[in-house]
Amino acid sequence: MRVNFTIEGAPVGKARPRVTRTVTYTPAKTARYEDLVRYTAINSFKGxxxxxxxxxxxxxxxxxxPKSYSKKRKALCLSNQELPxxxxxxxxxxxxxxxxxxxKMKRNKVVHKMxxxxxxIYHDDKQVTSLLVKKRYSEYPRVEVTVERDKGK
Structure with a gap:
């Protein structure tokens, strides 16, 4: 079983959780991007x-x-000779x-359970035994994701 999906737009990194005296919370930009990833993933994979x-x-x-790069440098970036x-x-x-x-989980305060x-698309990211992340340049910013069963090679 394999899942492929693409998240359009510039890649976003996970921000640190914010801590106040009373609560720890995830920044809004991070939460919105995680929701976008989840929505794209579950619409690409029904199981x-x-x-x-x-x-x-x-x-x-x-x-x-970057728009400030010269044509020569832009060509180098698009041919993967210069990496971000x-x-x-x-x-x-x-x-x-x-x-x-x-x-997406939320604590139910009445029964004290998540x-x-x-x-x-999976129960928990602890199931991931192999992870590869690459950064490249392109005309169109996006993130392409492939998830499949690890065959243990």
């Missing part, structure tokens, strides 16, 4: 991976070439994509 199934995730993050070494970091891109494929609001 859900088994709870104990090891998964292989490949993430290709494509950044737009800018924010967001590859590990933060991986974290936000994998968290976005998790089910309740699922929106399903994900």
């Amino acid at each position: 859900i991976f088994d709870k104990d199934e090891p998964l292989d995730v490949k993430i290709m993050a494509y950044f737009e070439v 070494t800018k924010k967001p970091d590859a590990d933060n891109i991986g974290k936000i994509i994998m968290d976005g494929m998790n089910p 309740m699922q609001l929106v399903r994900g």
